[in-house]
Amino acid sequence: MLRSLIIISGFCVLAATTWFVLSGKGTKINSQPALVGSMKKFIPAQKRSDPIPLTFLKDDNTTASLSEWRGKVVLLNFWATWCSPCIREMPSLQKLNDLLSKESFAVLALSQDMQGWRKIRPFIQKYQLNDLPIYNDPKLSGAKRFAVKGLPTTILLDRDGRELGRLLGHAEWDSKEALDLIKYHLSNN
Numbered sequence: 001m002l003r004s005l006i007i008i009s010g011f012c013v014l015a016a017t018t019w020f021v022l023s024g025k026g027t028k029i030n031s032q033p034a035l036v037g038s039m040k041k042f043i044p045a046q047k048r049s050d051p052i053p054l055t056f057l058k059d060d061n062t063t064a065s066l067s068e069w070r071g072k073v074v075l076l077n078f079w080a081t082w083c084s085p086c087i088r089e090m091p092s093l094q095k096l097n098d099l100l101s102k103e104s105f106a107v108l109a110l111s112q113d114m115q116g117w118r119k120i121r122p123f124i125q126k127y128q129l130n131d132l133p134i135y136n137d138p139k140l141s142g143a144k145r146f147a148v149k150g151l152p153t154t155i156l157l158d159r160d161g162r163e164l165g166r167l168l169g170h171a172e173w174d175s176k177e178a179l180d181l182i183k184y185h186l187s188n189n
Helices: 002-022 037-041 084-099 117-126 141-145 176-188
Strands: 042-044 055-057 063-065 073-079 105-111 134-136 153-157 163-168
Touching: 037 042, 037 163, 037 176, 055 134, 055 141, 073 084, 073 141, 073 176, 084 105, 084 176, 117 134, 153 176
Parallel strands: 073 105, 105 134
Antiparallel strands: 042 163, 055 063, 073 153, 153 163
């Protein structure tokens, strides 16, 4: 009788452990965190393509190149001053920029405003976005090269500049779900 109870107890522990791990409640090694909350819209890249060369304008109208951020995981956000979901999203991008290490991670907010800095500067002041790295791509070359289909679109790039995935639409980039996703890629790329 005692032997039967021990065997049954062992089986129950094994079954519970198996359920715990398979249901996602156990520790996952090297697996991307669950895409929940506003990260449900994040679409992981099926294949990492070659880095896309891209230049854009700084606020002094000199050029910057996406390749300047090689070695960092980059969150590249395509937005515009006239885009309501973009406006809603910008404070969370600024908070995200403040939360993570600048040594290994960068947020780049790439404005698609064709009127350039005369439109962007007042927007930055109005919404107090002085700490967010904002650039301008008035010819929309980045949106074309990255096949952006709507605004906002945010693309997560690995340390070599290859796409890890993208999210179309507004997201709370300073949420726990977003931080978990980005920290995962910081640790594994």
